[in-house]
Amino acid sequence: xxxxxxxxxxxxxREEPKFISFAQGDFLEGILIGVEKATAKGKPVTRYTVMxxxxxxxxxxxxxxxxxxxxxxxxxxxxxxxxxxxxxxxKRGDNCMKLFNVKVWKKRVANAPLIxxxxxxxxxxxxxxxxx
Numbered sequence: 001x002x003x004x005x006x007x008x009x010x011x012x013x014r015e016e017p018k019f020i021s022f023a024q025g026d027f028l029e030g031i032l033i034g035v036e037k038a039t040a041k042g043k044p045v046t047r048y049t050v051m052x053x054x055x056x057x058x059x060x061x062x063x064x065x066x067x068x069x070x071x072x073x074x075x076x077x078x079x080x081x082x083x084x085x086x087x088x089x090x091k092r093g094d095n096c097m098k099l100f101n102v103k104v105w106k107k108r109v110a111n112a113p114l115i116x117x118x119x120x121x122x123x124x125x126x127x128x129x130x131x132x
Contacts, residue, residue, distance in 0.1 A: 015057075017049050017057035017058050017059040018056070018057075018058050018059070019058070019059055019060065019061075020058045020059070020060050021060065021061075022060070022081070022083035022098060022100070023083060024083055024084070024085045024086065025082075025083065026082070026083045027080070027081070027082050027083075028050060028052070028058070028060075028079075028080070028081045028082075029052065029053060029078070029079070029080045029081075030050040030051050030052040030053060030058075030078070030079065031050065031051045031076065031077070031078050031079070031109050031112050032048065032049075032050055032070065032074050032075055032076070032077055032078075032079050032104075033049050033050065033051045033057070033075070033076070033112055033113055033114050033115055034047070034048065034049030034059070034075075034114065034115030035047075035048055035049075035070070035072050035074075035075060036049070036115070038061070040061060045061045045062060046061070046062035046067055047059055047060075047061060047062070048060055048061075048062060048066070048070060049115055050079065051112070051113060063097070063098055063100075064097065065097065065098065065099060065100050066081070066100055066102070069100065069102040070102060070104070074104050075112075075114055076108040076109050076112035076114060077104050077105050077106075077107070077108055077109065078104075078105040078109055079102065079103065079104050079105070080101075080102070080103040081100055081101070081102050081103075082100065082101040083098055083099070083100055084099045084100060084101050085098075085099050086098055086099060087099055
């Protein structure tokens with residue numbers, strides 16, 4: 001039994017990052033640790049993962065605006081994202097395009113816990129993964 005307990009101490013519990021979506025005024029700060037290809041409703045999307053200041057990880061699906069402002073080269077950089085509102089002139093169905101203020105620190109964070117990205121794996125993101 002003692003050997004079994006010692007072995008269990010060698011394990012690291014890995015949780016799936018919580019999916020978030022942005023509404024006006026929402027703010028996210030942390031280190032960008034993952035940029036991955038994914039599919040949502042059969043369409044290709046970018047999934048970003050951020051390690052927040054409290055060491056919890058969250059992820060979100062890129063929008064057209066976020067995909068233009070965040071880059072693969074931003075991995076291991078501290079970022080700040082604020083949803084500043086919506087543009088009613090740009091709509092798809094009932095949804096207006098969300099607007100974001102994105103800040104990326106110039107220097108990389110040493111020893112950032114980056115997620116390994118595999119080119120042969122594209123996870124399917126379903127409605128169950130996204131809180132609406």
